[in-house]
Amino acid sequence: MHRFLHRFVMKASAGPLFPAAANLQSRRAEAHNVEMFDWNDLRYLLAVAREGSTLAAARVLGVNQSTVHRRLVELERRVGFALVTRHATGYRLTSLGEALLPSAERVEAEISLLQNQIRAYGNDLVGVIHLTCPEPLVSRLVGSSYLALFHEKHPGLKIEFVMSDRYLDLGKGEADVALRSGEPDDETLVGRKIADSIWAVYASKSYLQHHGRPERVADLGQHMLVGFDGMLVNHRAAKWLSAVAPGARIAARNNSVLGVLHAVKSGVGIAPLPTTIADMEDDLVQVLPPVHDLARGWYLLTRADLRQTSRISSFFDFTFRHLDLIRPVLMG
Structure with missing residues (x-):
C-alpha cells in the first residue's frame, strides 16, 4: 500500500501535534468511541510515523497535507487520546501511538492481502x-521483440513497470511480477530461472589510454576502481571487489549499477558490471573475462495466488515458450 517501508524512529512525545488535540488526554470519556473510527485513517497514522512529517506523508499518500491533518485529528477524536505530537525535528508518535503501531501495521497487511485476493479473482x-x-x-x-510479441498476442494486457532502488514486496502487492537476479529467498514466491546473469570487469577506452590495462584479477589492486555505495555495499560485486583488491584506490562510489556504469564510462576507474548493459556501451572495454563468482540466475517470480490467474499465467507461459527472445534481453 505504501512505497516506503522505512519506519521513522519514535521516542517519547514532548507535546501534542495539533492545538485541538491538547485536551485529548483529559477527554478520556470519549474512548468508548474507539470501535467507531474509520480504519482508513490508520493509513495516515502509519504514513506520518514512517515519513516523519505530514507533508512527506501527504506526498506518499497522494493527498493534500491538510487532508493528513484532518484525518489524524478525526482519528484522535474517535480514539480519545493523542497519537501524534509535533517536535522541532518533525512528527513523532505518542506512547499510545507507538503501542498501537504494530496492530495498525497488521491491519495494513491484512487489507493488502484482501485486495490481492480480490484482484486475483478476475480471470x-x-x-x-x-x-x-x-x-x-x-x-x-x-x-525488444519479446515484449512487442507479447502485446501482439495479448492486446488486452498492458505491462507497467514499477521501478525502485530496492526489491519491491510482491506479497504486499507492490508489484505483480518480478525479474530478479540471484537465488530467491522468499518462500512465498513461485517461478523459475529463465537466464543467466553474467558480470565482467570493464574500463573506458580513455582510462586504458592513460593507465594501461589489467591483465589478470590480481592487477586490479594497482588500478583505480569505482566502488559500490548505499544499498549496494553488500552486493556480491562490492564484496568481490573488496576481496580481490583490498588495497586499491577507490576513485568514485555510486549507489546504483547505472551510476557505476556512468562512472566507469567517465574514465575515473574500473569496475565489474553486468555484461547485459556494459557490452552495449561503445566507450567500454571488457578488460577481464566474466567472473564466475558473480554469476547468478535471472528468475521470473510472482505470488502463488497470482500465478493461478489467467492474467499472470499468460505472461509466464508466454515467457517460458519464448526464452529465445527474453534471454538476449537479460544476457546481452
Missing part, C-alpha cells in the same frame, strides 16, 4: 501486469 485476459525489474533492463525490454 479475464485484460488489465495491467505490474512488472518490477532492475532499471537498466527497462529500455531493453521496451525495445
Whole structure:
C-alpha cells in the first residue's frame, strides 16, 4: 500500500501535534468511541510515523497535507487520546501511538492481502501486469521483440513497470511480477530461472589510454576502481571487489549499477558490471573475462495466488515458450 517501508524512529512525545488535540488526554470519556473510527485513517497514522512529517506523508499518500491533518485529528477524536505530537525535528508518535503501531501495521497487511485476493479473482485476459525489474533492463525490454510479441498476442494486457532502488514486496502487492537476479529467498514466491546473469570487469577506452590495462584479477589492486555505495555495499560485486583488491584506490562510489556504469564510462576507474548493459556501451572495454563468482540466475517470480490467474499465467507461459527472445534481453 505504501512505497516506503522505512519506519521513522519514535521516542517519547514532548507535546501534542495539533492545538485541538491538547485536551485529548483529559477527554478520556470519549474512548468508548474507539470501535467507531474509520480504519482508513490508520493509513495516515502509519504514513506520518514512517515519513516523519505530514507533508512527506501527504506526498506518499497522494493527498493534500491538510487532508493528513484532518484525518489524524478525526482519528484522535474517535480514539480519545493523542497519537501524534509535533517536535522541532518533525512528527513523532505518542506512547499510545507507538503501542498501537504494530496492530495498525497488521491491519495494513491484512487489507493488502484482501485486495490481492480480490484482484486475483478476475480471470479475464485484460488489465495491467505490474512488472518490477532492475532499471537498466527497462529500455531493453521496451525495445525488444519479446515484449512487442507479447502485446501482439495479448492486446488486452498492458505491462507497467514499477521501478525502485530496492526489491519491491510482491506479497504486499507492490508489484505483480518480478525479474530478479540471484537465488530467491522468499518462500512465498513461485517461478523459475529463465537466464543467466553474467558480470565482467570493464574500463573506458580513455582510462586504458592513460593507465594501461589489467591483465589478470590480481592487477586490479594497482588500478583505480569505482566502488559500490548505499544499498549496494553488500552486493556480491562490492564484496568481490573488496576481496580481490583490498588495497586499491577507490576513485568514485555510486549507489546504483547505472551510476557505476556512468562512472566507469567517465574514465575515473574500473569496475565489474553486468555484461547485459556494459557490452552495449561503445566507450567500454571488457578488460577481464566474466567472473564466475558473480554469476547468478535471472528468475521470473510472482505470488502463488497470482500465478493461478489467467492474467499472470499468460505472461509466464508466454515467457517460458519464448526464452529465445527474453534471454538476449537479460544476457546481452
